Amino acid sequence: MFLFIYGKVEEYHTKAKLISSPVGMVITCRFKHKPMNNTVLPNKLENIFKRLFSCYGRQHWWPGETPFEVMAGAILTQNTAWENASRAVGNLKNCSALNPRALQQMSSDNLALLIRPSGYFNTKALKLKSLVDWLGQTCGFNLSLLEALSTDHIRHSLLSVHGIGPETADSILLYALGRPVFVIDAYTRRIISRIGITTGGDDSYDDYQRLFMANLEPDAVLYNEYHALLVKHAKISCKKQPDCKSCCITDICYSCSGRI
Ligand code: SF4
Numbered sequence: 001m002f003l004f005i006y007g008k009v010e011e012y013h014t015k016a017k018l019i020s021s022p023v024g025m026v027i028t029c030r031f032k033h034k035p036m037n038n039t040v041l042p043n044k045l046e047n048i049f050k051r052l053f054s055c056y057g058r059q060h061w062w063p064g065e066t067p068f069e070v071m072a073g074a075i076l077t078q079n080t081a082w083e084n085a086s087r088a089v090g091n092l093k094n095c096s097a098l099n100p101r102a103l104q105q106m107s108s109d110n111l112a113l114l115i116r117p118s119g120y121f122n123t124k125a126l127k128l129k130s131l132v133d134w135l136g137q138t139c140g141f142n143l144s145l146l147e148a149l150s151t152d153h154i155r156h157s158l159l160s161v162h163g164i165g166p167e168t169a170d171s172i173l174l175y176a177l178g179r180p181v182f183v184i185d186a187y188t189r190r191i192i193s194r195i196g197i198t199t200g201g202d203d204s205y206d207d208y209q210r211l212f213m214a215n216l217e218p219d220a221v222l223y224n225e226y227h228a229l230l231v232k233h234a235k236i237s238c239k240k241q242p243d244c245k246s247c248c249i250t251d252i253c254y255s256c257s258g259r260i
């Protein structure tokens with residue numbers, strides 16, 4: 001039985017191998033086994049992924065029907081739960097306004113009213129306007145033209161847009177544009193640090209991102225699923241107050257011994 005069916009399954013089969021798991025067969029991802037500093041880290045990252053996937057299954061991220069919807073969602077979910085951002089997305093959809101041209105023509109005040117459920121709505125209206133301006137200048141609202149641009153170029157350019165920081169830029173790159181960029185968020189930092197993996201740096205955003213990207217193959221499908229699984233785990237077990245009794249990776253977690 002295959003539990004892990006990607007959209008790109010045929011391509012993926014050529015690069016994947018099958019492994020046994022307690023719940024059947026899963027397709028493993030392409031893990032790199034040439035770490036920069038040691039041989040333990042890639043195995044540990046692979047093990048975490050396998051265990052979380054066995055526990056939670058595929059997460060089907062990011063919920064969005066178009067790349068622009070994902071981009072807008074990445075801004076709307078800043079500093080709020082996805083449920084609130086989703087209500088704002090729904091309002092835009094109901095007004096047929098979830099496209100760059102419609103948002104460009106809409107006043108900031110009207111936009112703010114529509115996205116009110118996402119919180120910080122005045123600020124986020126300006127951020128969405130800035131994103132739309134960037135799309136107009138960069139690709140004339142034809143998002144397929146972004147395919148010709150390098151990931152580094154797009155990332156650097158996105159980071160110059162008002163209201164777009166590294167996490168939002170990388171979410172756009174990975175989930176809207178399918179680029180192999182690992183997204184780091186507070187959940188990822190919490191889980192990785194509790195497990196006992198150190199970044200070898202100052203634990204900056206870039207340090208955490210390097211930790212994953214230096215030890216995993218550059219694979220957008222893997223990065224998509226891995227990040228989504230970390231978020232799931234942070235919500236189910238590794239919460240602010242961790243529920244280690246419900247955790248499926250206690251045996252590989254440095255922090256768990258005193259909590260169970
Ligand atoms: S054992 Fe506890 S601290 Fe470690 S990952 Fe699981 S929930 Fe988090």
